[in-house]
Amino acid sequence: MSLAAPRYAFAAPFETPPASPIRSLMPYAMKPGNISVAGGYPAQELFDVDGLTAASNQVVARLGTCLQYSNIDGQASLRTELARLTAERGLVCDPDTELAVTGGSQQALALISRVMLQPGDHAIIESPAFPNSVQALRYTGATVHTVPSGPDGVDVDALDEMAGRIKPKIVCVVASFSNPCGATISRQRRLRLLELAVKHQFLIVEDDPYGELRFAGEMVPPIAALAEGEARHWAVYISTMSKTMAPALRIGWIVAPAEVRRRCVGAKAADDMASSAWIQEVVAQYLADGRYAQHVPRIQAAYGSRCDAMAQSLTQSLAGRIVFNKPEGGMFFWARLNGDIDATRLLPYAIEQGVVYVPGKVFYADPAQADLYAMRMSFATMNESQIAEGMTRLGRALDACEANAPVSISLAA
């Protein structure tokens, strides 16, 4: 009897699992002594361990009441707290009919994608974008199109033209401090997105993991918060605790029109039954304790200072050889090499020098559109002196690459 694996008949989106170029860099990013600006992780040393421990202790004291199945849409305590927090961001919603707890914003995006999309349907996402967001759309079997995004966010005129042509059911953007671009969509463009949603009858889905991490400039309300009249039916907002509290909680939420939200909850019932009632109670307790409101400014301050350090050291160490827009919040710089050397060619030299970044091309759903000279650099997880040292190393790497020096690191294309 043969022991060779058979050729399984996988569903089409799973026939060829996508490579994960970011994950393949992790061994280098984790190597002691190396400086990594490659990760999309929040800063571990900033986690509010004391506050989370206090919340956890309160929940464990009543643990016997937190061990059953949760409501599919989430614990009432947490929905109430999340609705309050969302209202502080400018978006008022009913915690019972318009808000549901999800397994991070990733699950929120997966649920709304599944509820709306099937093979033959179309979706649009800005480009560049976070690859897992693209995958959530693609795994529905729908066709995913991209519309260019830049320092001011998605190109609304290109979107208007494309939406008229392909009739997307959903359009996805990160409106504040996007990953990878660090871009923020202006209020005017947000209003335009709402107009287009009504005109073309698509759901405009804003994924907002970073919006609270603003350390400069003026707050712009969530897209759904700006919706009036008919536009209210087409605006969906999703967010997460992963960047402000901790990723390990796996707590996010979705705010959507009741008819849409109801189906997302149905999809969640078949997906994982509910999120952990235990962890939901910890998050609700942490929010009710007021620790969240105290903690977020600490992250803002730290990231703001690290962002300044990156801008300064990029200017010092790579003057004239790299261009960038300094973001007003979030975790990411989107920088561009302006010589002949592209970001993929530079990478082994950088790793050899002990600094790791992510080539921008991995964030393009359509490789043909990729900006080969772009690179994503996170300022979140390194302190100011590490960042300065990292940019010095990057300068040295660029020197070596320009000199066509031999390099010991070999990476998969």
Place this chain on the structure above:
Amino acid sequence: MSLAAPRYAFAAPFETPPASPIRSLMPYAMKPGNISVAGGYPAQELFDVDGLTAASNQVVARLGTCLQYSNIDGQASLRTELARLTAERGLVCDPDTELAVTGGSQQALALISRVMLQPGDHAIIESPAFPNSVQALRYTGATVHTVPSGPDGVDVDALDEMAGRIKPKIVCVVASFSNPCGATISRQRRLRLLELAVKHQFLIVEDDPYGELRFAGEMVPPIAALAEGEARHWAVYISTMSKTMAPALRIGWIVAPAEVRRRCVGAKAADDMASSAWIQEVVAQYLADGRYAQHVPRIQAAYGSRCDAMAQSLTQSLAGRIVFNKPEGGMFFWARLNGDIDATRLLPYAIEQGVVYVPGKVFYADPAQADLYAMRMSFATMNESQIAEGMTRLGRALDACEANAPVSISLAA
């Protein structure tokens, strides 16, 4: 501008969200004084609060190291413990290439469904079955067929015939103490299922939430544990901590051939990124502490005693009016009214008398096949005297229904 909700173009499986007849009974089940055998929940008073608190305290003491993103396939500590536990059940697997942590067994089923199925594909599930399992299959857009199941589990000859005809990609069964039937598939039938999987090239997916809750008879190994040679490529095993530790953990796992498992992990990356590292560490710690091995026998003993009580009181209070097979484990009795009155007609009388069960028909994916006289009764959450009282009330309800007495409760059909 109109404020009426537009007609959204949902994906086909979400156009008409399924009703949840079990959930609609919950207000009656929760009413103080009522006795509910309707729930699918484990007994809350049996949760090992002390053991979980001890594990939680150990994890919180090192909380700063448990707050980042987990590996998508789960924390190494937990995968190791789960592989050990699975081996104790007879199924040996590699924790790094064949096992992955999931959000309960529900997510495991959702992932394997998504990886294998798309519109145009076919799947088979035993009938009756847990409605959320059916939904996980249906939400892929595939066509879901049913094969009859009974006291000995799925009808393997009917499956053989159907599989030859419709070419399913996956076949799903609960092989031990099924929900709702309480049925266990014999070793011989399990071997036959493996033969059929090889013959028709489908994945045989065993969902095993209840297998450890055996309080009588002899243990039968998981289907995948019996697979030899080529059959090893076609056997998938999924399980969960929900019935033995606590549902609120939302920790389950899947054991699958490496090629299949790898794609399930890819699907999970786009679904929710990972399960909570915090909770995973709590579960791993609890298992490593040896508390799990100490605790499961306590549940077995309690459920065994409650099962005996239900059998006795059904015999006493409804002698000759109801038939049932006494299960050897799990949580459920599948009983059948043997007069003219069906389970839906009886239900309002039962609720009026203060006892709530679930009519069996809600467990049939194809309503045309439903056994209208069947009812699912859980013995897990009520103690022996409550069960006895509940069956007395059921007898009274049947009296009233037979007498065609007026009834104050009105339920949706």
